[in-house]
Amino acid sequence: MSTNNNRDQKNFNQAALDYHSVEPKGKIEVIPSKPHSSQRDLSLAYSPGVAIPCLEIERDPKLAYEYTGKGNLVAVISNGTAVLGLGDIGAEASKPVMEGKGLLFKIFADINVFDIEINEKDPDKFIEIVKGIAPTFGGINLEDIKAPEAFYIEHRLKEELDIPLMHDDQHGTAIISAAALLNALEIAGKKIDEVKMVVNGAGAAAVACTKLYLELGLKKENILMCDSKGVINHKRTNLTPEKLDFVANTEMETLAEALKGADVFIGLSKADVMTPEMLLSMAENPVVFGLANPNPEINYELAMETRKDTIMATGRSDYPNQVNNVLGFPYIFRGALDVQARGINEAMKLAAVRALADLAKEPVPEAVILAYNLKNLNFGREYFIPKPFDNRLITKVSIAVAKAAMESGIAGKPIENFEDYENDLLDRMGRDEKLIRMMQNRARSNPKRVTLGNAEEYNVLKAAQILYEEGIAQPILLGEKKYVQEQMKKFGIELNVPIVDPMDEDQEENRIKYRETLWKLRQRKGMNEYKAKRYVRQRDYFGPLMLHHGDTDALIVGFSKNYSSTLKPILKIIEKD
Template sequence: MDYAKEALRYHAEWNGKLETVPKMPIQNRDDLSIAYTPGVAAPCLEIQKDPKLSYTYTGRGHTIAVISDGSAILGLGNIGPEAGMPVMEGKCVLFKALSGLDAIPLCLNTQDTDELVHIISSLEPSFGGINLEDIAAPRCFEVEKRLQEKMQIPVFHDDQHGTAIVVSSAIVNALRLVKKENPNIVINGAGSAGCAIARLLLDLELGNVILVDKQGILEKNMELTSGQRALIDRLNIHHRTGTLSDALKNADVFIGVSAGHIVSKEMIQSMNEKAIVFAMANPIPEIGPEDAKEAGAYVVGTGRSDHPNQINNLLAFPGIFKGALDAQATKINDEMKKAAVFAIASLISEEELSPDNIIVSALDPRVVPAVSKAVQQAAKDSGVIRKWDR
């Protein structure tokens, strides 16, 4: 199938992938008077007296805002807010289809950090959570941090943390399979996803991490982004220097969130035995799965659905938001992210584990309930449950 051609045809036919469907009939005067004036004044006044009732009398508690500034849309780059809308609509469709949560796509016509923080934080009374999407690094780090400090609902940049959670789940299972502890892990691509993956792997104590970008192996004396600078003291404990090729010598794990065709067979051959290779650049991986295996990689994963071990954010964000909203959490903290990692990993049993099966399918119906339950419990255990004092 020519997906590009079919997508254009269907998007034109649908004229958008979302619609608003009322839950109540409007067929007579009584219906109108209950759904709108004068009856609607009653829930308004109850919410005024007790703000937590906004979660009872409105759809806020099951509604997410999916927000982008159009600066880093998929692999397309800074194509602008209008051009980013099909992606945001698609994300909203996935929320509804997989978790039952409602989601509203919002593409903002600004890439100014202060404006983004002001606009998004002002939306708090209308939503139960904020999913930041396709905002370029390093702006995404500051926007998310400031919103988390300012808002009392979960704010989650999926390109960072969703990717990190699913990659970490796959690493947990791959390391179970190859029976390695404290591996040397090389991440190529030090933007929002690469930094978040590095941080979560380090927090989970899954191995030693080297972060590489176009400058080479990141070091303190380089020009670093705020996200890279926050990690640099925890990276590269053996003080390696050089290029990606140098970093991969005697490495156990390669994680690519960068660009296609930048890893050669020779580079894979320089890795340790039973190497784990996650080449996740889309649509063209850093190295083709077949080439990686021919070069000796034992476990290979990609971001694509036409190869085994697809590493897809879809495994994370629906269940994470459902668990957070069901718990009425005020944030998505590190404990909740870690809980999601192990919930996803646990869905592959010891008997099912194999080089071509280290991560569950994103469409497996067990995923959202398992992740949601784990995240909800972690929110309660870590005390980030909404406390109403007004």
């Protein structure tokens, strides 16, 4: 088994090198965004035409957002002192990670990025370099800078710059894990202001996470923070200012002691520090976030085998409930950039938390389920944080952040119409879908009754749910009522729409009406009254007869039958034009 694992790892390592070395080198590139095919285009792009906007910006620096790409350009900046789980590998070695971050900004939120690796470990010199290049950018994402310098660097830069700035290792993890925490506690039936929490790790991410949890209602007296030396208690000396904020008045010294009776474990440390015995000592329905990468503080399978009531999240994509920063930073910056915010404040972070938590409770689009090769996905123990490829994130989170920036008074350019803004966001992520959205918007203005055959099928029920919840149409489910209701319960689909069962007693009036119609339409083609009476109890005939009588505006059938057998009964009732 270990030989296979070694071979798989070797193959993956080679694949990673091949991926990064193939031409063109790197993961992001600069491409022209304006016409450049003629001499006139070039004279407008550069000399002499470029002088005109230069003078306008000199007169009013804010016009840089109007005449340049500044408003959609973020700097991803690192000095390489805390890169992923690799530690201090240096500025140049951090470049693949920073390019990767740029790629994520672009594909998830259409934000352009320059990655900047600064070979400087002195915090004050690093700050001066960033301040010097800041006019180029609409926002700055600090990345992979070690603590405690990261705290000082971010604090200074936030005070001295007037553009959105965030150290994602701190606040990105905090925002996503906070959203996951709210939902996990709801599933556990616990309140955040009552739970006892143990945080293992006291670096930049751990401190930022815990501070944000406090903003959500967690009580400071209910927190025990541990570092590599154990519980941060009143007996400890030589603590950093950040750790001093979380000193507990307790005699407990070890992680094992701290976890006894705890409701929540937040791991931002290293692999395998939590044992099954520690997990067993926690309270009922323990919430366990093992966020160490690449391996969590306790293996997911081991945790689930140890306690079936464990509610768990990790940083890994191959387990449920991945706390992935890509759920946050692209959309937080998107919303902040679009209102030209002068920073990223607590109100904006909390708005992102609430938006993410709420989104996980909404029905999951079929496209997301297909992307992850799942049968179904409903809010619960195995799904309480959205998936990274959920295309609703850009609208839900970005809009929430933009509104929070406006309400907290730091938006330089407020959004006037959020419906238009939502469409603009969707256009950014898929202009090919613009016609579809136009058609959907038109449908929403006058939703029609749409009857869906084969309503017992999961995919048909999911389609009905989407039509209903998005207001595109008024679905009518056609099928065996009892079985349809059983399937809805099985898949957790709640729909307050009519279920039409041709065999039901409440359809007797329609059956009589439809029988007479079918007999009259087909009496010269071999149809007698007995056959008509029998056929109208079949959905293949009942659905087209609903359409013929105006009892529905549209009919969608054929999910489980071939084209010819589906069309045959329809053509007996609905004439071709």
